[in-house]
Amino acid sequence: MTEPTPAASGSGEPNKEPSKNALKKAQKEKEKAEKKAAAKARELAERQKKDAADAEDVSKDVYGELPLCGSKDFKPTGTPREDLSKVDQVEDKEITFRCWVENARPQGAKLAFLNLRQGLNTVQAVVAASEKLSKQMVKFAQNISTESTLAVTGLVKRVKEPIKSATIKDFEIHITKLFVEVKAEVPLPLQVEDAERPLPSDEAGQDEKESDGRPLVGLNTRLNNRTIDLRAKINHAIFVIKSGVCSLFQEFLSQQGFTLIHTPKIQGAAGEGGANVFELKYFDRSAYLAQSPQFYKQMLIASRFQKVMEIGPVFRAENSNTARHLTEFTGLDLEMEFQENYHEVMGVLEDLMLFIFKELNNRYKKETDLVRSAYHVDEFKLPESGKVPRIPFQEGIKMLREAGEELGDFDDLSTPQEKHLGRLVLEKYNSDFYTLDQFPLAIRPAYTMPSPANPQLSNSYDMFMRGQEICSGAQRIHNADLLAEQMRKHDPPIDPNGAGTKDYVDSFRYGCPPHAGGGFGLERIVQFWLGLPNIRMTSLFPRDPQRVAP
Template structure:
């Protein structure tokens, strides 16, 4: 019998697929849910985009706000719309005005209301963006989110307010915004908040160690180094604008007064062949194949012009002093207000002109720059500057000043130079005795004055020289100058250190007196010191746009 084949295993039905595990089912379900969520998010995003596009299409203000192309870089047709100065806001009540400004701060109050504080120069105004038939919610949102310090062109209605606005200098009016365009957007965050630069310096005035100091209301007090390192932002502060408006005013008043007295404005070289004041406090520069020096003063040239028959000269220009003095009243580059004049019989004639010049400047600062002065002093709380009358400026002989200080407990010799603390001490004594913050010390010791200073006829140890002081600190050094070539050469040789009257850069100066020169005198003011002491500022660097001292040559 033939062998039968073996029976097949199983029932003969096709094989069944394996059932998925529980984990695989869960994973599949998660993937499905994830896909559904993604699809739903995409649908929502599409719906939101379509809604926004629809809303934008319906934005009634779409042509009244936004960012303008950079002026000069793209085709742009000027509107020709007249621009106003914010100082004239009160003259434009209920009128539509357009002006350039920048943002002090902006905030969204609600979907239909935003406030923007705007500034132009020293003037600030509150502006309101409110949703109306002509102003959309989108525009309100845009206005309330403009970055601080951005430059804007704003059009709006000037409206009187019921209650004074405390946060703006223009208190009785606000701007109801009709158009707001960003001309230049400010980057954020700012390295220095302009608002912080409005507050006074920390007590020490210098150093980043002061950064953590705060006022009682927890607002930061930013140190001077940080401010100077970010000077373009720091200078935006209203208090700094006021300082430099006053500084400009001092220069204008200096020229105004002296022009009326017949002084001629001059410009003298600042690259010299010899140090104009002698000594070591001079910056040397390589001048082609030889050595030259930056001018410590215009002294030689002022005198040479008197010898040239210019009877009265004045100059406003830079002065360079290589003094390694890191004090609150020294700079290595400052602005000198200089004058020189011939006199008839006595050098006190020159002192009288200088005294009346300063009294004129002080009085006109009070009259013409009262707003700026009060703004700065409101931060530093200095006493008003006490002025004597013309002809009554205290003139104190140097020896008497020494006596006053000794009687007050100071120890110093008859011919010692005064230290800064001693000067300040004497200033307090003079204020107490004469009720004046401005005074003159006369007849300084000859040994501590420049070689061109005329010796005193009363005491060979003294000289016909003087300093002027504000709040007990020196602002001017002046004297009768030697106008005889032989005497000048003799004094130069005696000077410590000696100066060669036949040396390069000095021979021409000495020779200018060999051909007949009238008696003359003058002085040089430090412009930044006048501003510092007038306003009661703690540091002279605040009075220089981009100060130079032994540690700083940038920005």
């Protein structure tokens, strides 16, 4: 008899042990849940910690980064902004102003000093932890990147000792609110404080170091990063002075009855002759950038404008890579009729420059002194009105020969000879500004009036600062037949009936008074006034044979 198979008690099924895989899976699920719970606990703890810290940050609403100005999230406050130049008028008052950070100096966890700049003014600011100002705000201030733009509110406080590191020496700002309007990226391609120091002595523009190890950044590096370089106070001062020269030029000549004009800078032909013009495509034909406004100035005198002046760009396609040449510069030009002698016009030009020099001393002394503190140059020696040295060219030749120079009676002066003559004139006349008169006709433009005293000379003149030319001028031929004759005799000859000259020559066939004028190089005036080593420093974005960017 067969025995029955025993059944599992209670369930009617056989007993089964969990598999190893199932046990491992369960263990992993458990560990995963524990990690998730731990992460949540940490997150909760950190949130609680942050909430507690925020609760302790009494300054959380008065510092931070503002939304982008003009964005949909930006809400203007309407708070008036102050000018730091007037900080002495608001002692013990709270002011708000825009500025940027020159540097931040941490002094432990509870204190930071910021050097803040606005224009040419710098001020020391203090961020100090207190019951009303948190350590978090101090830390924020310590970590603001250099050159970031800020909106600052603070109390103006007088200091006991002058502050050496700022231009505002008797006051500092105790910051109560501090917002970053625009954050500057770091690192900067060029440090602004390096641009405050003088150029290296190497004219090639290579970087060097001072004896104390601080960098002297070369001109090429600066020009390649020009928007940073131009932030330097010394560069701001240069261009404030440059603007001032233009204003003074117009101010003086306006009082003399001159009319401001604007002549074309695109011409259909290279009217003055020579190859120093830039050709450009003008629709279906060629055109040229103007070498000067000369022809148009004279045509306006023929149009019965008695006195005209212009400030405008001048283009010269000269492959001159010197420290005083640019391919695009700003011309200060004037032309006027005179009564009996072209020296009447020379007198106006001389008085114009004396006015500019004297008013630069009066109105722009702060900027001049700032630049000259880096580029040390002797004070500019000025003669009195009516006593500007007027030296005949032949006398200048004689002075140079007596000083050892070898040159012919009608040779043009080289740059070293011009500088040498400048030193001789300074020694003899105690003037850094003077005029050379009666230049050889052969080295002047074809429209220059020949001298009645000597047919090899001309009624022309140049003006000099520190022995370097800043102005070229002359009496112009105002008779069409004589002008045509002189143009044909010129080297190289110029066709008076050519495309770029016929209208100009014909303008004198209908009666034109005797007239003279001149053209100054604005950048040269600024360069020589300040004693700068390179003219490129006086052009915002200079153009020379090697540079057309930025």
